[in-house]
Amino acid sequence: MADYAPVDLTAEGQVEFELNGRRVSAPAGTMLVDAAYALGVEVPIFCYEPRLGAPIGACRMCLVEIEGMRGLQTACSTPVQPDMVVRTNSDIAKDGQDGVLEFLLENHPLDCPVCDKGGECPLQDRTFRFGPGRTRFVEAKRHFPKPLDLSSVIALDRERCISCYRCVRFSQDVAEDKALVMQERGAAAEIATLTGDQYEGRFTGNVIDICPVGALTSIPYRFTARPWDVTNTPSICGHDATGTNVELTLREGHVARVTARPEPNYAVEEGWLSDLSRFAYEGNRAPDRLTAPLIRDDGRVKEASLDDAVDAAALVLGRGGRVGILVGPTATVEEGFLAQELARTALGGARIQRLGIPGAGLDAIRSQPRAELGDIDGAGLVVIVGGDPPNQQSIVELRVRKARRRGAAVITVGPRPHALEPVGTAVRSEPGRLAAAIAALDLPEAASTIVLWDEADLAAEPDAAGALARIVGDRGASQIELGADVNGAGLRALGLGAGDVLEAAAAGEIDTLLTIHADPLDGPGAADWGWALGRVRARIAIAAYASAVTDASTVVIPAATHYETDGVYVSMTGRAQRLRPGATAPAGAAPGWELLIALAHRLGAPPPYRSAARAFAAAAAARPALAGLDYDVIGVLGAPVAAVTPVSPNGVNGPREAAGTGLPLVTTTRIFGNAAAHRSEALASVRTGAELVLNPAEGERLGIADGARARLRSPHGECILAVRLAADHPAGAAFATTGVPGAGVERLLPADRGPVNVEIEAP
Amino acid sequence: MGLDDSLKGFAITFRQMLRKPETIGYPERKTPVFPRFRGRHRLWTHDNGLEKCVGCSLCVAACPADCIRVVAEENTPENRVSSGERYARIYEINMARCIFCGYCEVACPFDAITLENEYEMSERTRGDLLYTKDMLLAPHPKPVPVRSEVP
Numbered sequence: 001m002a003d004y005a006p007v008d009l010t011a012e013g014q015v016e017f018e019l020n021g022r023r024v025s026a027p028a029g030t031m032l033v034d035a036a037y038a039l040g041v042e043v044p045i046f047c048y049e050p051r052l053g054a055p056i057g058a059c060r061m062c063l064v065e066i067e068g069m070r071g072l073q074t075a076c077s078t079p080v081q082p083d084m085v086v087r088t089n090s091d092i093a094k095d096g097q098d099g100v101l102e103f104l105l106e107n108h109p110l111d112c113p114v115c116d117k118g119g120e121c122p123l124q125d126r127t128f129r130f131g132p133g134r135t136r137f138v139e140a141k142r143h144f145p146k147p148l149d150l151s152s153v154i155a156l157d158r159e160r161c162i163s164c165y166r167c168v169r170f171s172q173d174v175a176e177d178k179a180l181v182m183q184e185r186g187a188a189a190e191i192a193t194l195t196g197d198q199y200e201g202r203f204t205g206n207v208i209d210i211c212p213v214g215a216l217t218s219i220p221y222r223f224t225a226r227p228w229d230v231t232n233t234p235s236i237c238g239h240d241a242t243g244t245n246v247e248l249t250l251r252e253g254h255v256a257r258v259t260a261r262p263e264p265n266y267a268v269e270e271g272w273l274s275d276l277s278r279f280a281y282e283g284n285r286a287p288d289r290l291t292a293p294l295i296r297d298d299g300r301v302k303e304a305s306l307d308d309a310v311d312a313a314a315l316v317l318g319r320g321g322r323v324g325i326l327v328g329p330t331a332t333v334e335e336g337f338l339a340q341e342l343a344r345t346a347l348g349g350a351r352i353q354r355l356g357i358p359g360a361g362l363d364a365i366r367s368q369p370r371a372e373l374g375d376i377d378g379a380g381l382v383v384i385v386g387g388d389p390p391n392q393q394s395i396v397e398l399r400v401r402k403a404r405r406r407g408a409a410v411i412t413v414g415p416r417p418h419a420l421e422p423v424g425t426a427v428r429s430e431p432g433r434l435a436a437a438i439a440a441l442d443l444p445e446a447a448s449t450i451v452l453w454d455e456a457d458l459a460a461e462p463d464a465a466g467a468l469a470r471i472v473g474d475r476g477a478s479q480i481e482l483g484a485d486v487n488g489a490g491l492r493a494l495g496l497g498a499g500d501v502l503e504a505a506a507a508g509e510i511d512t513l514l515t516i517h518a519d520p521l522d523g524p525g526a527a528d529w530g531w532a533l534g535r536v537r538a539r540i541a542i543a544a545y546a547s548a549v550t551d552a553s554t555v556v557i558p559a560a561t562h563y564e565t566d567g568v569y570v571s572m573t574g575r576a577q578r579l580r581p582g583a584t585a586p587a588g589a590a591p592g593w594e595l596l597i598a599l600a601h602r603l604g605a606p607p608p609y610r611s612a613a614r615a616f617a618a619a620a621a622a623r624p625a626l627a628g629l630d631y632d633v634i635g636v637l638g639a640p641v642a643a644v645t646p647v648s649p650n651g652v653n654g655p656r657e658a659a660g661t662g663l664p665l666v667t668t669t670r671i672f673g674n675a676a677a678h679r680s681e682a683l684a685s686v687r688t689g690a691e692l693v694l695n696p697a698e699g700e701r702l703g704i705a706d707g708a709r710a711r712l713r714s715p716h717g718e719c720i721l722a723v724r725l726a727a728d729h730p731a732g733a734a735f736a737t738t739g740v741p742g743a744g745v746e747r748l749l750p751a752d753r754g755p756v757n758v759e760i761e762a763p
Numbered sequence: 764m765g766l767d768d769s770l771k772g773f774a775i776t777f778r779q780m781l782r783k784p785e786t787i788g789y790p791e792r793k794t795p796v797f798p799r800f801r802g803r804h805r806l807w808t809h810d811n812g813l814e815k816c817v818g819c820s821l822c823v824a825a826c827p828a829d830c831i832r833v834v835a836e837e838n839t840p841e842n843r844v845s846s847g848e849r850y851a852r853i854y855e856i857n858m859a860r861c862i863f864c865g866y867c868e869v870a871c872p873f874d875a876i877t878l879e880n881e882y883e884m885s886e887r888t889r890g891d892l893l894y895t896k897d898m899l900l901a902p903h904p905k906p907v908p909v910r911s912e913v914p
Contacts, residue, residue: 111847111848112819113817113819113821113847113872113873114817114818114819114847114848114849118819119824146848147848222837223818223835223836223837223848223849224835226819226820226823226824228820228823228824229820229823229833
């Protein structure tokens with residue numbers, strides 16, 4: 001892991017000091033370990049982790065000799081001082097390091113051959129490099145039964161723990177879930193949850209990454225591979241819009257685990273992953289994964305080879321008739337662009353749209369200055385408008401908590417309660433009346449303000465988007481979009497709209513529909529889409545997972561998932577980042593960009609490129625938003641796409657009135673409630689289903705008890721949900737969980753996720 | 764070349780005719796190998812029947828020919844295979860690749876793998892040269908004679 005903080009040796013305010021007889025300089029306030037590391041001297045550490053906040057000097061590994069100070073000093077908690085004389089390799093410093101390592105290893109079981117950390121273990125590495133090489137300890141070692149399940153995904157081996165407090169500090173100071181503590185003292189000290197329950201939360205897996213020994217290990221990864229069995233590939237998380245940088249560990253063609261990168265992207269996730277990003281990889285081989293191409297002919301389904309399936313698809317697409325192309329939210333920029341090219345050249349005049357939120361009124365706020373997630377750290381005021389970032393864009397939560405710890409004021413405005421509300425001042429808006437709540441906001445003065453706004457909530461209330469844009473503009477603030485779709489920003493950068501195909505299909509103007517990673521029957525407007533799809537004569541699906549759409553398609557071509565394909569995702573903050581193929585796609589599947597190029601060849605309009613890199617270069621040349629980008633420019637850490645052309649926030653309409661009668665529907669999301677979490681066995685014990693949450697007063701009014709089931713009916717469709725009565729949810733609204741596969745809450749919504757009212761009754 | 768040289772040659776030939784032949788009738792008879800001759804691998808079990816191998820893959824790391832594949836799994840009370848927490852569910856050596864360097868034996872922290880003296884491993888297909896854990900746990904069916912270390 002990134003053990004040492006990055007140090008800018010060219011910054012202003014350098015302090016000169018002597019390190020191992022060398023005259024050097026580092027910025028004032030830099031900790032000695034970081035300065036030394038930047039200057040090429042490694043001081044061994046275990047407990048030091050700059051991302052966990054102030055150093056605590058718990059492990060004593062970083063002892064160095066400083067002239068004029070009595071005894072040895074911990075370099076991790078000593079800032080550089082002018083003219084200090086530091087020796088890290090003198091006899092006395094070496095003696096200190098040897099002593100500490102010998103002490104740490106006294107009770108360490110040295111079961112490295114069976115330990116999952118073996119081979120990538122800081123304790124192992126530093127014992128080899130700095131240790132005394134022998135121990136004087138001959139007594140019996142401490143023994144605990146092992147391993148203990150700290151949660152369903154984390155195994156705790158107490159014997160191996162060196163009491164560095166990293167995991168405790170993560171839980172207390174970073175995730176702030178206050179769950180992990182150190183119990184007992186001395187040799188009996190052990191990590192445990194305060195309550196004795198399982199350690200559950202949105203970010204628990206990070207303690208596996210930061211543990212410098214094998215005390216906390218991943219249960220899904222347990223005994224799966226050793227570091228020399230695997231290759232690690234830097235990639236991007238494809239489960240939310242944050243563009244979290246991850247590293248895929250691959251063994252024998254499969255994703256064996258997902259971890260934070262050793263060199264985190266400080267502008268994005270800073271090395272912290274949500275448990276969804278970390279453990280959803282098991283769904284890559286879920287039973288509903290499509291592995292063989294299918295061709296349906298007169299009701300008979302037959303498996304085909306990839307070549308035959310592409311031929312069949314080209315035959316259907318090429319036989320004339322009006323074609324519609326639907327690009328799903330997980331499609332890469334390349335896939336979106338190739339679909340556009342297919343529509344433009346081979347299928348002249350085909351209609352194409354992305355599946356997502358149209359958000360016509362959002363350009364006013366989108367065109368305001370953008371910030372990166374990393375900028376939240378230093379903000380003086382953080383305003384969160386709408387949404388539920390802890391559940392939808394999880395790592396944003398850690399950034400906001402960090403900003404709050406650094407003294408930022410946090411204000412949340414929105415119709416639904418969420419985990420960041422207690423962090424600051426919470427303003428509860430009435431459903432559909434965000435604009436009024438924003439207008440009534442009394443924002444304190446702050447040197448820098450960052451406004452985070454929810455795409456779906458503001459798309460439903462364009463007047464609120466305009467009001468917010470004015471506030472951002474007036475204050476000179478910057479904004480971060482809390483995007484709903486994984487690659488929504490990337491598909492928007494290509495100029496893909498979000499309404500064309502649905503209208504045309506509903507009007508009977510589409511004969512053949514090609515869906516690319518798109519499942520309109522499981523998203524907002526499912527009912528409208530169902531009707532529109534019924535009017536389409538032939539359907540062709542390029543998809544990774546089986547769905548109602550693939551079940552009804554004439555030709556189904558399995559596609560590679562984001563773990564298996566080259567491509568570019570643009571994060572919600574406008575950062576283009578590369579997916580790198582790690583795992584091998586099933587034999588009967590291929591990356592979407594390959595399939596689309598093959599289709600174009602079969603349709604007689606071969607594009608002049610044959611690789612994802614060249615396809616992206618072509619997209620960058622053709623679309624102003626991607627101008628100047630290619631795979632090399634994007635590199636490992638990504639590059640920003642062009643900003644949205646400024647749009648005046650004035651002249652916005654009043655609130656959109658909700659369709660239907662009854663209670664206004666407020667959609668909620670649960671981090672472990674989506675299809676990705678439901679596919680992953682590792683998340684089985686934390687995954688959640690859909691529910692309808694009502695204020696107890698509403699429950700009484702409607703005659704619905706806690707735990708009962710209720711039927712929800714909107715002008716678009718209906719569904720049945722379990723009811724939970726909760727006093728923290730305001731009266732006057734119905735809160736229903738979206739995103740849960742099979743629950744059907746999306747059927748209540750219009751395709752553009754606009755406001756809607758629902759009638760609730762006992763079924 | 765004169766008559767002298769021809770006679771010398773014939774003399775050698777006649778001398779050898781009366782000696783015992785150096786060749787031996789392999790495969791009916793085999794040349795004894797030295798005890799430290801590195802032949803086919805063998806995986807060992809403890810006296811209580813548990814496998815010594817814990818599936819740590821250190822042999823894989825040490826192997827310069829990349830011919831070993833280990834897939835580990837956790838021991839459970841119902842299925843206890845080795846004495847540690849983990850065991851090798853799959854342990855394969857590709858004998859077509861192995862160069863019999865013995866590094867795996869040196870790397871093994873549990874003395875679970877050793878190189879024995881057997882060398883008769885020819886097969887009719889390459890696939891048969893992939894030795895599985897069951898094959899490696901059993902003694903080789905074709906033992907070879909061993910000679911004493913010091914002549």
